[in-house]
Amino acid sequence: MFHGPIDAEFGDVLDMPSLLEVLAQFSSRPRYAFMVLNLIAQVAKADGSAGPTIIADGASVNLRDWLCDALTPMGQRDPRRIALQNKVHAELKNLGQLPKVEDEARSVVDDEVRSRLRSSGKTNVSRAVSELVKAGLLKRHYQGYRVDHHNRGAKRHAVYTLAEAARGLMRTPPRRPTPVARAAQGELLFG
Numbered sequence: 001m002f003h004g005p006i007d008a009e010f011g012d013v014l015d016m017p018s019l020l021e022v023l024a025q026f027s028s029r030p031r032y033a034f035m036v037l038n039l040i041a042q043v044a045k046a047d048g049s050a051g052p053t054i055i056a057d058g059a060s061v062n063l064r065d066w067l068c069d070a071l072t073p074m075g076q077r078d079p080r081r082i083a084l085q086n087k088v089h090a091e092l093k094n095l096g097q098l099p100k101v102e103d104e105a106r107s108v109v110d111d112e113v114r115s116r117l118r119s120s121g122k123t124n125v126s127r128a129v130s131e132l133v134k135a136g137l138l139k140r141h142y143q144g145y146r147v148d149h150h151n152r153g154a155k156r157h158a159v160y161t162l163a164e165a166a167r168g169l170m171r172t173p174p175r176r177p178t179p180v181a182r183a184a185q186g187e188l189l190f191g
Contacts, residue, residue: 014165019137026135029128032071036128037137039070040160041170048167052143052157064158068121072114081113088112129160137166 023030023037043063044050051063061069075081089109092098099105132138142156162170 027131033128048162051159068118
């Protein structure tokens with residue numbers, strides 16, 4: 001049904017079933033691509049752009065690193081992840097770098113596993129983003145040290161911008177604070 005990127009087919013109008021159909025056509029892993037698109041939409045500015053860094057837990061983090069870290073919990077029960085944890089534990093133990101205290105040892109192993117997963121995760125995120133760009137849902141450029149450019153390098157980092165059709169669909173409305181019930185004079189409020 002769809003033969004080209006979504007902007008050519010839909011313009012600014014896109015609904016969720018159409019988005020899922022586009023992802024199924026353009027992505028080898030549509031669920032993963034949808035999660036990446038959703039995470040980018042969550043941190044995007046009003047103009048639809050996200051990156052090259054975002055503020056997470058009070059610190060400035062590279063967008064691709066944040067995406068990798070956000071997607072890491074998806075593979076917690078994967079046998080390959082468990083095997084990697086066991087391998088890292090054995091390697092650190094053989095090198096004598098594993099602390100004796102169990103909580104500290106678990107923390108050291110988790111940090112090393114996270115570091116290894118981040119490097120492979122960046123490849124997965126880049127592949128998903130390339131498929132989203134091909135589908136017309138995202139635009140990508142690189143920003144950084146010297147000058148903005150469509151190619152990476154020279155200390156430039158990725159900036160992703162949601163296409164108009166995807167921006168309207170993926171943006172979550174700002175949360176409204178829930179009204180606080182007020183007690184009338186002389187009454188007690190039980191919550």
